[in-house]
Amino acid sequence: MLMIPLFILFGAMAIGCAVAMVAQRNPLYSAISLIGVFVSLACLYLTLQAPFIAAVQVIVYAGAIMVLVVFVIMLLNVEEEVRRPVRLHYLIPVSVILAAVLVAEAAFMLKLGSGAGHVEPVTQPDSGVGLTASIGTGLFTTYLLPFEVTSVLILMALVGAITLARQTRTPLAAVPGNVDASPSELGPRGEVLLQPGETAETGRAFARFQIEHGEAAAPAETKGEGER
Amino acid sequence: MDWLSNQIGAEWARAIAQFIGINVGFVVVLMIVAYTVLAERRVLGFIQGRLGPNRVGPGGLMQPFADLLKFIFKEEITPSSSTRFVYFLAPIIAITAALMPIIVYPFGPEVSLPFVGRFHLVIARFDIALLYVLGITSVGVYGVALAGWSSNSKYSLMGGLRAAAQMISYELSLGLSLVGVVLISGTLDLNEIVVQQGGWFGLRWNIWDISRVPQIIGFVTYLISAIAETNRVPFDLPEAETELVAGFHTEYSALKFALFFMAEYVNMFTVSMLATTLFLGGWQGPGVSVFPWIGVVWFLLKVSFFLFLYIWLRGTLPRFRFDQLMSFGWKFLLPVAILNVIITATIMWLRL
Numbered sequence: 001m002l003m004i005p006l007f008i009l010f011g012a013m014a015i016g017c018a019v020a021m022v023a024q025r026n027p028l029y030s031a032i033s034l035i036g037v038f039v040s041l042a043c044l045y046l047t048l049q050a051p052f053i054a055a056v057q058v059i060v061y062a063g064a065i066m067v068l069v070v071f072v073i074m075l076l077n078v079e080e081e082v083r084r085p086v087r088l089h090y091l092i093p094v095s096v097i098l099a100a101v102l103v104a105e106a107a108f109m110l111k112l113g114s115g116a117g118h119v120e121p122v123t124q125p126d127s128g129v130g131l132t133a134s135i136g137t138g139l140f141t142t143y144l145l146p147f148e149v150t151s152v153l154i155l156m157a158l159v160g161a162i163t164l165a166r167q168t169r170t171p172l173a174a175v176p177g178n179v180d181a182s183p184s185e186l187g188p189r190g191e192v193l194l195q196p197g198e199t200a201e202t203g204r205a206f207a208r209f210q211i212e213h214g215e216a217a218a219p220a221e222t223k224g225e226g227e228r
Numbered sequence: 229m230d231w232l233s234n235q236i237g238a239e240w241a242r243a244i245a246q247f248i249g250i251n252v253g254f255v256v257v258l259m260i261v262a263y264t265v266l267a268e269r270r271v272l273g274f275i276q277g278r279l280g281p282n283r284v285g286p287g288g289l290m291q292p293f294a295d296l297l298k299f300i301f302k303e304e305i306t307p308s309s310s311t312r313f314v315y316f317l318a319p320i321i322a323i324t325a326a327l328m329p330i331i332v333y334p335f336g337p338e339v340s341l342p343f344v345g346r347f348h349l350v351i352a353r354f355d356i357a358l359l360y361v362l363g364i365t366s367v368g369v370y371g372v373a374l375a376g377w378s379s380n381s382k383y384s385l386m387g388g389l390r391a392a393a394q395m396i397s398y399e400l401s402l403g404l405s406l407v408g409v410v411l412i413s414g415t416l417d418l419n420e421i422v423v424q425q426g427g428w429f430g431l432r433w434n435i436w437d438i439s440r441v442p443q444i445i446g447f448v449t450y451l452i453s454a455i456a457e458t459n460r461v462p463f464d465l466p467e468a469e470t471e472l473v474a475g476f477h478t479e480y481s482a483l484k485f486a487l488f489f490m491a492e493y494v495n496m497f498t499v500s501m502l503a504t505t506l507f508l509g510g511w512q513g514p515g516v517s518v519f520p521w522i523g524v525v526w527f528l529l530k531v532s533f534f535l536f537l538y539i540w541l542r543g544t545l546p547r548f549r550f551d552q553l554m555s556f557g558w559k560f561l562l563p564v565a566i567l568n569v570i571i572t573a574t575i576m577w578l579r580l
Contacts, residue, residue: 028314028377035370055359063366067396070370074377074389132356132416 006047014040027078031070038062052131246331249351253330261493262292268539275543302482309380318378319480319487322371326494328364332357333501334419336511336523349511349524350419358416361502362403365457369395371491372459372466372476379479388476390550391459391466397557398456398463404565405449408572409506412440422510433509441575445568447507449561451537454499456557458492461542465550500534 017036024030038061045054086092139147236244266281266288273280282288306315336349354360369392376388412434413421425433434443456463466476477488504510504527513526548556 026311028311028374032314032317032374039367051354051356052359055356055363058363059359059366063363063369064396067366067369067373067392070373071389071392074373074385 003047007044010040010043010047014044025081025083027073027080028070031066031073034069035062035066038066050131052135245347246351250331253351254327257327257330257494257497258490261490261497262296263289264493264497264535265295265489266291267535268542271536271539272543275540296486299482299486304483305479305481307380307479309378311378311380314374314378316484318371318375319484319491320371321374322368322491323487323494325364325368325371326491326498329361329498330501332360332418333505334422334510335527337423337516337520339520348419353417353419355415355417357418358406358410361498362399362406365402366396366399368491368495369399371488375480375488376476379476381479384476384478387466387478391476394459394463394466394550394553394557395457397554398453398561401449401557401561401565402453402457404562404569405446405453406506407565407569408441408443408446409434411569411572411576412437412443418505418510422505422512425509426512426516429514430509430512433507433512435507441572443507443568443572445564445571447503449565449568450503450507452561453557453565454503455538455541456553458495458499460492460496460538462545462547463553465547465553496535496538497531500531500538503534504530 017033021030021033042054042057270280281291284290284294331351334350338348341347373392376384435447436442508530511523511527516523
């Protein structure tokens with residue numbers, strides 16, 4: 001009874017956010033619109049009586065993956081897109097034709113499948129086994145192999161990203177101006193005084209680096225890093 | 229619900245009851261949060277050897293209203309950047325994500341209200357309540373990150389990114405420390421978890437339950453993760469005054485700052501309620517089976533204990549450095565939470 005207005009509402013929200021995501025110039029607004037799309041999809045899952053999938057959609061997609069995307073946009077300071085003039089003019093009629101083909105296909109599929117009846121809820125309400133339990137059981141008995149393979153795949157992606165992003169350079173650069181292996185600042189009892197911006201690790205690591213590379217002189221072009 | 233159901237149908241009766249419950253809960257939570265701010269200032273004062281604010285009203289009890297008036301009448305200074313939409317959106321996300329989880333907490337057992345009959349003192353009962361809380365907590369990170377970025381100032385950006393990184397790191401150990409409770413309860417429904425902790429004069433609370441698996445490791449992990457999640461001392465580097473001016477809410481003034489401030493305290497209240505519900509037995513206590521309304525009193529007493537613990541920690545501990553904080557979260561707390569899950573699951577499997 002209430003399902004049709006709810007479906008129209010959440011569907012319109014999803015489509016509106018998706019159009020906003022593509023049409024926005026500022027990348028952060030696109031990211032926020034994408035979060036709106038995911039939340040609308042979660043609401044649509046709720047109308048299909050799949051609350052577990054809705055919650056997991058919010059937790060994983062909107063709450064973790066999009067946080068990563070937002071972090072990247074903020075850290076890299078991605079700028080607004082500049083509107084460039086349209087160069088390839090033939091693409092406009094081609095896109096209109098292809099969009100019409102897509103709509104025609106979708107209408108055909110809807111017409112074809114409209115006699116199949118409405119979607120049944122995934123759980124049987126009288127069986128006492130909720131959606132979470134049935135998903136868990138299925139995931140660890142029938143679908144165990146895809147589950148484990150997917151986890152290995154995600155681990156591969158993680159390790160690959162870390163390996164690609166790792167830079168092999170000198171381990172903790174010292175603060176410029178204090179690059180001596182024998183520090184000039186000694187305290188009243190002969191202990192080493194740390195300069196501001198330096199931890200004990202910095203001094204030891206730099207000493208190790210100098211010993212390994214046999215440099216007696218201070219590398220003057222060592223750039224000072226911020227805090228680690 | 230009987231009389232009302234007979235008038236307008238069961239679904240509409242339940243919707244109206246939930247609507248009234250939401251309004252009552254909203255007002256109650258905001259009042260509790262306002263007085264938590266006052267309590268924090270007073271208790272911190274006592275810890276530090278001074279009195280807190282005690283001028284406004286008897287013993288300072290009208291101080292929250294004075295603060296509210298101040299916030300309303302302050303001048304709103306908006307930075308002149310091009311991201312005004314996000315600047316206005318961030319405190320809205322923060323306060324909404326902080327207030328949304330309160331609908332699933334059971335405040336008391338089943339009571340008989342005069343018009344509506346038997347009624348569980350929960351606003352919304354559904355069987356994935358715990359996942360809902362975790363999901364809304366995940367969305368609450370955006371309020372902080374977007375606030376930091378849209379303020380167009382380097383202090384805010386650094387503070388916002390640090391706070392968001394800290395929040396998403398400790399969310400993992402938060403979720404994993406709750407898995408132990410879910411394992412021994414067999415359900416994600418918070419009302420069900422509280423009901424299972426009844427009887428035996430409080431010896432069946434999840435924290436020290438011998439008949440199932442005692443969740444003491446999970447409790448400690450959860451508490452530490454919750455304190456880090458809500459950016460409280462000792463994990464409050466992103467908003468410490470001596471570090472980054474005021475962190476991600478540097479450029480916010482008047483009412484928007486009040487929204488962030490309130491969002492932090494509502495978050496504190498929410499995680500205290502979750503700790504009470506999952507580990508300390510919720511509304512269970514002596515006398516609940518005889519007189520159900522006393523369950524609300526026990527619930528509020530336990531939540532107040534957690535709030536006092538938060539304030540106590542704030543007055544006592546120094547704060548972590550950011551790299552210490554991150555390494556503690558990833559290298560110690562996450563393995564301990566996973567270990568808790570493994571131990572709980574192993575003990576349960578061996579008993580079956």
